[in-house]
Amino acid sequence: MVEEITGEKASAALPKKxxxxxxxxxxxxxxxxxxxTTATLGAAxxxxxxxxxxxxxxxxxxNLDVILGLENRIVYNLVDVARETCKPTQATxxxxxxxxxxxxxxxxxxxxxxxxxxxxxxxxxxxxxxxxFILVDSPAGIEQGFRNACAGADRAVVVTTPExxxxxxxxxxxxxLNSKGVEPMLLINRLDPDLVRKGDMISITDVQDxxxxxxxxxxxxxxxxIIAANNGEPVVYNSKSKAGQSFDRIAGRLSxxxxxxxxxxxxxxxxxxxxxxxx
Amino acid sequence: xxxxxxxLFQARRKSNxxxxxxxxxxxxxxxxxxxxxxxxxxxxxxxxxxxxxxxxDESGFDVNYQRTDDxxxxxxxxxxxxxxxxEKRDHEKEVEKEGQVSKKS
Numbered sequence: 001m002v003e004e005i006t007g008e009k010a011s012a013a014l015p016k017k018x019x020x021x022x023x024x025x026x027x028x029x030x031x032x033x034x035x036x037t038t039a040t041l042g043a044a045x046x047x048x049x050x051x052x053x054x055x056x057x058x059x060x061x062x063n064l065d066v067i068l069g070l071e072n073r074i075v076y077n078l079v080d081v082a083r084e085t086c087k088p089t090q091a092t093x094x095x096x097x098x099x100x101x102x103x104x105x106x107x108x109x110x111x112x113x114x115x116x117x118x119x120x121x122x123x124x125x126x127x128x129x130x131x132x133f134i135l136v137d138s139p140a141g142i143e144q145g146f147r148n149a150c151a152g153a154d155r156a157v158v159v160t161t162p163e164x165x166x167x168x169x170x171x172x173x174x175x176x177l178n179s180k181g182v183e184p185m186l187l188i189n190r191l192d193p194d195l196v197r198k199g200d201m202i203s204i205t206d207v208q209d210x211x212x213x214x215x216x217x218x219x220x221x222x223x224x225x226i227i228a229a230n231n232g233e234p235v236v237y238n239s240k241s242k243a244g245q246s247f248d249r250i251a252g253r254l255s256x257x258x259x260x261x262x263x264x265x266x267x268x269x270x271x272x273x274x275x276x277x278x279x
Numbered sequence: 280x281x282x283x284x285x286x287l288f289q290a291r292r293k294s295n296x297x298x299x300x301x302x303x304x305x306x307x308x309x310x311x312x313x314x315x316x317x318x319x320x321x322x323x324x325x326x327x328x329x330x331x332x333x334x335x336d337e338s339g340f341d342v343n344y345q346r347t348d349d350x351x352x353x354x355x356x357x358x359x360x361x362x363x364x365x366e367k368r369d370h371e372k373e374v375e376k377e378g379q380v381s382k383k384s
Contacts (some may be wrong), residue, residue, distance in 0.1 A: 164298050164305070171306050199293030206299050210306065 009049030011100050012132070020053075020128040023135050023254065024153035024182065028169030030140030032161045033189040036225060038137035039067040040244070041157070043234035044251030046100035050132040053092065055104045055123075057149035058139035059114060062106035068095060069232025070103050079107040081126075082119035088126045097237060102131075113144040117151035124152040133255070142176060150176075155183045157216060157254075161190045162202040167210060174213055185216035187250065192221045215261065217250035219243050307344040307351050318342070325355060334360045 025038045035058075042054040055078060056064035065071040076091035081104065095101035104127075107114075127134055138149035150156065156177050160170040170186070177184045188207055195201035208215055222243035228235035235244040236251075252259045313321070322342045329335055339358040344351055 164302050167302055168305055168309065172309060175310070196295070199295050202295045202298050202302075206295065210299065210302055 008047050008098055008100065011051050012049050014051065014130070014132070020131045020134050021155070022124055022128070022153045023133065023155050023157060024057075024138055024149050025135055025157045025159060026138035026146065026149060026173055026177075027140065027159040027166070028142060028173040029160075029166045032159050032166050033219075033225075034140070034159050035063045035067050035137050036229065037157065037159050037187060037189065037219075037247075038135050039064055040228075040234040040236055040247045041251050041254065042101055042133075042135050043068075043095070043098060044236045044248045045133050045135075045255065046095070046098040047236060047248070048251055048255065049100065050255060051100045051102075051130070052133040052135065053102045053104060053127050053131045054135045054137065055127075056106035056137050057120070057145060058137060059106045059110050059112050059145060060108065061139065062108050064137050065093075065103060065105045066232060067229055068101075068103055068234065070095065070105075071232075074105045077105045077107040078123065079110050079114055081123050082115045088123065089130075092127075097233060112139065115148060116144075117148055120148045120151040142173065146173075146176075150180055150182055153182050155185060157187050158184045158211075158213065159187045159189055160207065160211075162188060162196075162204075162207055164202075167202070167207060171211055174211060184213050186211060186213045187216050188218045190221040191218050216253055217246060218261065219246045219250075304344060311344065311351075326357075329357050333357070336360055 025034050025041070027034050035056075038054050038056075042052045045052040054064060054068070056062050057078065058064075059079065062077075065074055070093050073093045076086040078091070080086045081088050081091045092102040092104050095103065104123075124134060136149045136153060139145035158170050158173055158177070160166045174184045186208070188204060191204065192201055196203045204215070204218055220242055222235075222241060224235050224238055224241035225243050228238065228241070228244075234247075235241045236248055238244050246262065249259045249262065308318075322340070325342065326335070326337065326340050336358040339356065341354075341356040343354045343356070345354045
């Protein structure tokens, strides 16, 4: 069944065998948008014609399936592939919205430490032949689940929000990634330019100052993200969503395109006035 | 109303400035590589050393890092309880008595 998918570039030729780029999406702190970032970047890469696999490494607390709207299609999972109770290709689920996007879900019933780093490397080695990009959604924390998610990764997207606790944990994670030889790139999520202007939110430059890591991109706080999660359709399919556009540019940068960082201006005075009047 | 006007004129320390400086301090601690338990032990030992020579207010004893642009300083804050001269003498007498007792035994 080949569906017609609008706006998607056809998949480019696959890279040489075993050449997929493995990117782990991690943060240390929970609730900053790791899973949303994984799903949305995966969808954005797929739209750009990259064959992309997103792996949910949050064993026991899977959610990437729900964000992608694929929760009803799960048969096998990451743990099954690691234990070889199924063929690797039996466990991946194709996205409803894209021919280039696949999900390898986590197991919901196992413990976090049921697989190890070697298992993860083995799983990746197989899928590296089939995809351009493999994005791994890491669980929160820095324990076994995190170590598994980082195993075999070339680079890392460190997601943080402009908050003291999230930045602190991001710093910890960046230290660990450096010691593992995984290159960290920073994604600042849920920025509110109005609050920054008022001096009530840590600015992009301050976050960069503190963490000293290459900035991959910034995503503004945006209601369309919540709506996208409600519908199980990543926000990049909504062409009007500002967050969706940001994620698309981030996906471009991730695949090596030179896309300058957008200027995130506070909303115009008319916009603010309208909001104050309840419009 | 007055509060709003006051806010306007009073240079309030913006919360993002506060957040940044708090973060920098926390990160110095995190990056110093001294885990919590060790820092606690250091705090205890430090307190013992100071208590050999001074009477201190234990509740106010505080070990922290201070970051300036080019250096990080270990900051130990130890409020000293200054006793009055008479108290000291009484205390010394007691010590002397004890000393005598111990000599006798």
